[in-house]
Amino acid sequence: xxxxxxxxxxxxxxxxxxxxxxxxxxxxxxxxxxxxxxxxxxxxxxxxxxxxxxxxxxxxxxxxxxxxxxxxxxxxxxxxxxxxxxxxxxxxxxxxxxxxxxxxxxxxxxxxxxxxxxxxxxxxxxxxxxxxxxxxxxxxxxxxxxxxxxxxxxxxxxxxxxxxxxxxxxxxxxxxxxxxxxxxxxxxx
Numbered sequence: 108x109x110x111x112x113x114x115x116x117x118x119x120x121x122x123x124x125x126x127x128x129x130x131x132x133x134x135x136x137x138x139x140x141x142x143x144x145x146x147x148x149x150x151x152x153x154x155x156x157x158x159x160x161x162x163x164x165x166x167x168x169x170x171x172x173x174x175x176x177x178x179x180x181x182x183x184x185x186x187x188x189x190x191x192x193x194x195x196x197x198x199x200x201x202x203x204x205x206x207x208x209x210x211x212x213x214x215x216x217x218x219x220x221x222x223x224x225x226x227x228x229x230x231x232x233x234x235x236x237x238x239x240x241x242x243x244x245x246x247x248x249x250x251x252x253x254x255x256x257x258x259x260x261x262x263x264x265x266x267x268x269x270x271x272x273x274x275x276x277x278x279x280x281x282x283x284x285x286x287x288x289x290x291x292x293x294x295x296x
Contacts, residue, residue, distance in 0.1 A: 115182040167192035190256025201229035
């Protein structure tokens with residue numbers, strides 16, 4: 108695994124230095140892991156029809172490609188940014204479907220659009236996470252990596268450059284805060 112980490116970091120530096128061919132090499136190295144993360148998020152969602160695994164990966168990749176000013180230093184940073192991009196894609200899709208539902212209520216109700224209520228859950232999670240970020244940005248980053256990125260505590264610790272114990276403690280605090288804010292049990296242990 109260490110060789111892959113070093114290879115991804117090397118490729119990220121090549122991309123930052125303008126080597127366009129390096130993007131395809133990076134994509135081939137990380138695509139399987141991004142699909143695992145996306146599959147986890149799609150299956151965790153009450154409405155997996157929002158996007159396919161492949162669709163989520165591709166849309167997240169496009170969002171990441173637009174972040175040209177955001178230099179990704181290493182593998183951990185890359186996957187943290189990919190978690191944020193997947194969160195943004197899921198929230199954008201939920202907002203779009205929620206807006207269609209509101210529009211449908213004003214006119215003829217479309218069955219698919221009317222059934223889109225679980226999209227509100229994605230939006231509620233996003234809003235609660237934004238509020239948490241105002242109070243404790245690191246705890247919000249932990250949630251983003253764990254919940255949207257499927258990271259382990261050890262991986263989050265590496266990404267945020269803190270101890271695993273700190274991640275474990277703040278993950279528990281963040282879950283408690285979000286459960287209270289959302290009045291639900293959606294965050295895994």
